[in-house]
Amino acid sequence: MRPTLSDVARLAGVSVATASRALSNPDLVADGTRRAVRDAANSCGYRINLVARSLRIQRTDTLLVLTPDIENPFCANLLQGIEDTAFDMGYSVMVGFTAKGDRRCESYAELLSNGRVDGMLVLDGGTGMSRFTGPKPEVPVVQLLDRVYEPPVPVVRVDDGAIADLAVRHLSGLGHRRIAHIAGPLVAQHALERRDGFIAAMGRLGLPVPDTYIQAGEGQWDQASGAMELLLNLPEPPTAVYCADDMMACAAMDVCRARGLRIPEDMSFIGTNDMPESQRAFPQLSTVRVPDASLGAKAAELLVAMIRSQQGLATDTVLPVELLARASCSPVRTAVAA
Amino acid sequence: MRPTLSDVARLAGVSVATASRALSNPDLVADGTRRAVRDAANSCGYRINLVARSLRIQRTDTLLVLTPDIENPFCANLLQGIEDTAFDMGYSVMVGFTAKGDRRCESYAELLSNGRVDGMLVLDGGTGMSRFTGPKPEVPVVQLLDRVYEPPVPVVRVDDGAIADLAVRHLSGLGHRRIAHIAGPLVAQHALERRDGFIAAMGRLGLPVPDTYIQAGEGQWDQASGAMELLLNLPEPPTAVYCADDMMACAAMDVCRARGLRIPEDMSFIGTNDMPESQRAFPQLSTVRVPDASLGAKAAELLVAMIRSQQGLATDTVLPVELLARASCSPVRTAVAA
DNA sequence: CTGAAAGCGCTTACAG
């Protein structure tokens, strides 16, 4: 049998109360007593039972993070960022993958309502979490990137319209006018807003956006490749492409290379997120960096603040993005076109 | 206040004992009673408190998985595979990243000894977990890929020597004799065994292995690039390279491409793991597939079996690997050398 | 089929 606090108390010749204090609140106890209790604990190999402690103090010091998956390196980084600051604040993290279906989501949401975790951090990729946790502002939930619950459930995100605008202006600054967009999974709000932001930015610059210049990439390698094929087969192909995601940009670049096009001379590319593969791509991919680590850190901090029921917390936190001009964009070649 | 079981009992006009049975063991209770209790529970929005339940039944139905990081897609897949089968068996998973240092590892290990989780799954990348959890066969721990604790702590793995042998024989079957190896992080046992397996396999075929033909890639993109540069600068460069990891193979291929070498005509490559990038590489990378999902599933099943204190469990489970011959290897060009 | 009671292993007012 594992020794309990009362075993320690008996060994040390004190009450359980004192043993508890000596171990978790040493200041409340006399020097000698403290030493006696510690010795007793060591000698019998005592380890506190955290479950009992949790029941008593009514918190688990555990956070649940929900993410569609972690095949996407961006999500993986986010998760690591969250775990990192959670750890520093004394929290452990449980993880659930929502892309696996509704039954899973429901089951995960119950960990929160059933008291197994103190709070939940949801990074939704268009999965239907909203069906399972209604907008109950009283439970500690913070959303990452996409708003799936109404305010006052807080969200930590970037400005996706601004991202698209940055990308488009970079390209237009290089003289491009025929700019296409390969969109992400439009079930996810951020993908939708990047697409709409793309249209808006083009409009502001007076550049035309034929329907065919917006292709569905769905955040998938293969679909993005297909989207690029379609763009290249257009009677009047674009000279530059803004992709809602770096992985799709890499896929699209590969298609161009396979067709013998030079990048950036024949086709310029700009992605989003600054994933690890962007710097490894050839040529290195220009992108709009989304600060994954800070996003995760901010979200974790906010969640913990909610758990500790602090007041007046931000309900919408927008973190800055950054244009990273690398080698995949160049000035447009002056068209000698028909 | 959240309603408790005694609130439900009062509402339904029964004892707490009956309320508990009606909810978690419906068969033990009369039809009418069951209905009354359920109605009561619904009407007040009762949710069971899992922490209290855990304390009572002495298990948490939670597993801890320790991994160096999840930037490596292979680890990410493994984690997802584990979570998947854990979920199916009724377990939640907590995650800890061991690459973050010793203090972290120690802290994670305490979750096990302090009763927060029922078992631990460790995927060690050469981090010093062994320092924190001695070889106590009684605690439920299973190791993935690398053995860091002595038997009888079980391990679920592949045969790394066989992997290297498969790769080398594939290359030698194509006529290659000058075969080099880019090694993984040698602090990790699997990397060490792949390297030693490489040497052994070459020896069996009577092929020479100059020291310079074994370069340190450390599982890092940049280091692998550097390793490839060194190989290319050799007076007598290899005609083929076996990489301990697909990511390093991709890095090495990029170096060759940048130098204007053709793959596979000028240099053949074979990797390990079958990561997603392997199929996206150009040309598609030949590799030895390590069955990440099955590895995770097997490990999770084994761990749960240990938790349920089943007897006679395997202490060493070796899963089969598979050679995937894709486009990055071709017959050696008959040397017109000096 | 149901209830009274004990107990899982802690923490924390409250009194002294």
Place this chain on the structure above:
DNA sequence: CTGAAAGCGCTTACAG
């Protein structure tokens, strides 16, 4: 500074 006691919210022999 220390102890006796209550209680966190469940489950499960044990009796009936």
